[in-house]
Amino acid sequence: MKSVQFNVTSRLDGDVAVIYPKGYLNNLSGESLVIECGIYIGKGITKIVVNFSETDLINSIGISMLLQIIEDLRNIKGTICCTNMSKFLRDTFEMLGLIKHMHVFPVESDALKYLKAGKA
Amino acid sequence: MSTELKKALFNISALADLGQAITSENAFHEKIQSVFYVITGTFLANRGAILSYDKSAKKLNTLLQKGFDSADLDRVQPDELMSLGKNEPCLIGTDPVLAVSGAEILVPLWVRDEFIGALLLSGKLTVGPYTLEDLELLNVIANQIAIALNNHSLFMDLAEKLEENRRLYEEMRHIYHGTLQAFAAAIDAKDAYTQNHSHRVAKYSAAIARELGWSEHDVEGIYVAGYLHDVGKLAISNDLLNKVTPFTPEERAEIRKHSTTSHNITSKIKFPWKSVEDMVWHHHERLDGRGYPDKLANESLSDGVRILSLADSFDAMTSQRPYRKKMDVPAAIAELKKCLESQFDNKIMLVFCKVLDKEIKGELPEPDILPHLDKTSDLSVISALLGGIIVELSTPKSGV
Ligand SMILES: [Fe+2]
């Protein structure tokens, strides 16, 4: 199986940063996800949506990266929403108890609606 | 699938992730960074550290850490950890020594009887305590990390020893060359007219050999032979060496003994290069068999001998001698050319011309021949002369 080189793109939607990881989140290249979120946090953004539509799989290294983002946001009382997750991703987050530390939505637009409604 | 089973599967895959991180071809710091992510990701720890033990300094160095105060980690005493179970995770609780670093769990890392370092963890995101299952998994992980760290430190020790050996070798080479130069100076000092002759012959010979494609090791060998080729002259009286009037046949025979004496002296030395003694022995032989001491001809003369012979003659021609004036460079080159096939080898002459031509054109970063030539020489004249010879010697002769 050929693994896709992991990369990250993002966009700003109002005061919400939407992050698009792409590829298997399983090695040091996943640090780019933490860095990308860090850049927005550094600019004062406190609401982040991670759209996992292009990332089906994650391993312990990827979990560690995600943990870092959750902590970084927690330190600034921010909110992380995860959307478009595969069953594997959702099951893994649930089993580890990570799900309690994030808001999960089926699709990106739901997360944006939630964040813009100011309920976060 | 039950949560327990899912968790067990996740733990197994975490071990696979660890194995992959450890055995990857990444640089050590990338490996250990991946290992660190595997651990913090597996246990959802927001604080963690990998410390490695420096045996000589008897202290723990922080390889990687997250969430701890560096000063706290610096205070962790290796002696306190060594009494704990090997690779056994222990819950720190209220232990006054270990609580210093603020860690919840500590694993002393060992490989057999060797203390390697420690792993510290703290602050599970899910808040719950470390379970027995967590500790068992951590034990397996600790064994793996200990081996990886130990392998790295063995490798570093080896690399350090290699570097030390290389440095010692370089030092010895330096001393060796210094001794050779002292020898050469002693030879050249005997004959007021041949000052630095040995040094120049060494340089010229090495330049030709290098251009001919010899390995750097072999180039060094001919360089040494160049330095020592006339060492036998030490056995000749100063009066004879510096005589202004022509030599009598007896005197000539006496002088001619020097290459055999050079061989006798150098054959006592166990050189790391092959043929040094052969090259010095036969540097006065000629292709037509009219040289000395053994009247060797053609195939009996190695490339090394041919190079040394040409370099020696070229320097002799371009240096002032008691019985004749020195030749200018073009005249010396013309003289070498005149003696091709009878005394000197075409191939070596071609290479000599090429290397000198390159030096004149500035194509070689460190010229070996040019700096020793007459400063008043007209380089364009020499270059034109060399160009002609290069063309002539490069063109294959038509068979008869
Ligand atoms: Fe000689």
Ligand SMILES: [Fe+2]
């Ligand atoms: Fe000589």
